[in-house]
Amino acid sequence: MENRDHLLEYSIPQLLRWRVKTSGNKTALREKDFGRWIPYTWNEYYDYTRRASLGLKEIGFGRQDKIALICDNIPEVLFVAIGAQAAGGISAGIYQTTLPDEIAQIIDYLEISVVFCSDQEQVDKVLEIRERIPNVKRVIYEDPRGMRGYRSDKWFMSIDDLYALGDRAHQNDPGCFETMVDEGSADEVCHLCLTSGTTGLPKGAMMTHRNYINMGLRLTEVDPLEPTDEYVSFLPFAWIGEQMNSFGVAMATGIAINFPESVETAMADLKEIGPHFMFGAPRIYETIRSQIWLKIDESYRFNKLCYNFFMKIGEKAAHYRMTGRSKPQVLGVLSWLGSVLMFRPLVNQIGLSRLRRAYTGGAALGPELFTFYQAIGVNLKQIYGQTEITGIAYVHRDGGVHPETVGKPLPGTECMISDQGEILSRSASVTKGYYKAPEKTAELIEPDGWLHSGDAGYINENGHLVVIDRVSDVMHNSRGEMFSPMFLENRLKFSPYIKEAVIFGNQQDYVSALINIDPIVVGKWAEDRGISFSTFMDLSAKPEVADLVYREIARINGNAEQAHFRIHRFAILYKLLDVDDGELTKTGKIRRQFVREKYRDLYEALYDASVSEKQVEAFYQYQDGQTATVKTKLAFYTMEQTS
Known part of the structure; x- marks a missing residue:
């Protein structure tokens, strides 16, 4: 290689410019708009970046x-x-679901001077907090729909006007942009990536150009990609999971990034592209499995019988394939037959027929x-890391x-387990x-470069890292026996009927959920069973549903190797755990203490x-900030003791 x-x-x-020189006319980006896929070559990618960069310089950005960036996944977010970054500045992503109050805190903390929004919904959030963010000079927007009334306010600016400024600046000084690009350095901070914020306001991790490019090179050293390969961008850009692909993998390999028309059409658009590799949080794969x-x-009935038969065959074959053994x-022969008759058409229906590798991360x-995925022919693999x-x-x-593991270190990455059992890592991607937190940085990174993960784990006899929690x-528990709530939650969530679970039991006599x-x-x-219901709350309270969940927990308890891993009491929550209610982080992790x-x-x-x-009184907070309270009854269930 x-x-x-x-x-x-x-x-x-600079790497973008290098791509232009090596493959300028090749498609770099593709966006679906009004049902039509619009391609951008590397040449066009660079031109739009130049226009945006010089436009930013003209409005005083230096x-x-x-x-x-408070945006949906669109090419303009990269431009x-x-x-x-070409102008020597630093970008920072903010999740689109973030409420105005938190946006104000983040903008103040990161000392933001310009905000780029994708549409009126995000612009209105920034407008609501205008008096609290005096350092913001301009708010740039991409989608002009609904923005006519804002045009007279010079605080707002369309991206087309930004491009026009950039074009005029380029005409006046054709060499300015190239000079700015030349002045860049691989070790400069280019992006502030917000942590998941499980314990409060997110922190901004200072990421360098080298961080992203090194990660892209090392990952594709393990799993090579072809320049003709396709990737679908549907993860929030504020998450490191999307940045590492857009900034790192795509730049390092020259693959094409495809942007769906909207969040709602992302899975349908994925079918049209048929990506060669895919990365997503566990919830993505859990949702796809539920759909299957x-x-x-x-x-x-015949199809169900065939599916169940070939699934058992596929699971047996998967154990051989995953460990590299010959079947x-x-x-x-039977697994090949199952693939041809059952699984290949099924995988094709969900748009994953060209997929060579799929990765999951962000949670176990x-x-x-x-x-399950290996059985149906999807090469799903675990990755492990952190924003930092x-x-x-x-x-x-x-x-x-x-x-049960998260694999081996990427080339150039070192791993060490501390005396306290914490996973430490060191690489050029650290x-x-x-940002503005030297004391937190000192706690995070040792003087010799070792990065603290905050996770407990160990390296097994095969050299694989095992993450405990x-x-x-x-x-x-009250008897001093150790257990991992995350492990039990994952076991519960494999049930198709359980979407989320929160495990308790610290210093208690038993585990509950x-x-x-x-x-x-x-x-x-x-x-299918003629059980009528009106709302999620109503469905959750049905005794038949409780019996269903009881049986699922009993099955999981029956597979528990040790008694203190068994769930003794549970209740079915009347509402879904939600980011807007503060119960989950932006990446879907449970904020356990908050819950x-x-x-x-x-x-x-x-x-x-x-x-x-x-x-109980059910309290809801909606995305627009409105709240509601509903009274309901919640039942508690005790599992039968098993030996």
Whole structure:
């Protein structure tokens, strides 16, 4: 394989220019708009970046200035971000779901001077907090719909006007942009990536050009990509998971990035592209699996019998494939037959027929889900990392997919387990630290470069890293026996009927759980059995649904190797855990302590065997900030003791 380490000396704008010289007329980006895919070559990519960069310079944006990006996944987010970086500035992504109050805090903390929004919805959030963000000079928007009334206010500016400014600046000084690009350095901070904020306001990790490019090179050293390969961008750009692909992998390999028409059409648009590699949080794969199960459930009885038969065959074959062993001849023939007759058409329906590798990260995934995807022919692999090491530091190799591990370190990445059992990593992808937080940076990174993960783990006999849980989340019951709540939550979530679970039991006599049912799968299950319901709250309270969940937990308890891993009490929550209610982070991780405090009365009832039912007030906070309160009854269930 060609050595591309010379690319590590480039900044991202310099690498973009290098791509223009090597493959300028090749498609770099593709966007679906009004049902039509619009391509951008590397030449056009660079031209739009130049226009955005010079336009930003004309409105006073310069070196070390910061621009916030509150956008859907569109090509313009890259034009503006890399344009800002070319001007010596720093970009920063903010999740589109973030509420105005938090946006104000983030903008103030990061010292943002320009904000780029994709549409009126995001512009209105910034407008609401205008008096609290006096340092913001301009708000630039991409979609002009609904923005006519804002045109007279010079605080707002369309991206077309920004481009026009850039064009005039280029005409006046044709060499200015190239000079700015030349002045860039690989080790300069180019982006402030917000952490997931499980314990409060997110921190801004200072990421360099080299961080992103190194990660892209090292990942594709393990799993090579062709310049003709396709990637679909549907993860939030504010998440390191999307940045590492857009800034790192795409720039390092020259693959094409495809932007869906909207969040709602992302999965349908994915089918049209047929990507060659895919990265997503566990929830993406859990949702796809639920959709597959629904398709099978709605199918004819013969199809169900065939599916169940070939799934058992596929699971057996998957264990051989994941570990790189040759399958017995009979199993090989049967698995091939199952692939041709059942799984290949099924995978084609969800748009993954060209997929060579799929990655999941951001949270742990149950071993059963890996086996499921490998059984249907999707090469799903676990990655492990954190924002502060550019997303990926460990990955499964082909033929070495062990679901209970997160794989081996990427080339150039070192791993060490501290005396306290914490995972430490070191590589060229490690952040420079947290913005305006030197004391937090000192806690994060050792003087010799070792990065603290905050996760407990160990390296097994095969050299694979095994992640147990967050060091702070590992629990001990009242008898001092240790258990991982995350492990139990993942076991529960493999059930098609359980969407989310929160495990409790620290310093208690037993393990308990708050359960979120999957509204789609359980809703279909209820309809098939003639069980009527009106809302999610109503469905969650049905005794038949409780019996269903009881059986699922009993099955999981039956597979528990040790008694203290068994769930003794549970309740089905009347609402889905939600980002807007503060129960989940932007990347879908449970904010465990927050959930425990918010539902303290439920938590206490789980540990009071005399309580079988409780009157509660359900509090909701919607995305627009409005709130509502509804009264309901919640039932508590105790599992039968098993030996």
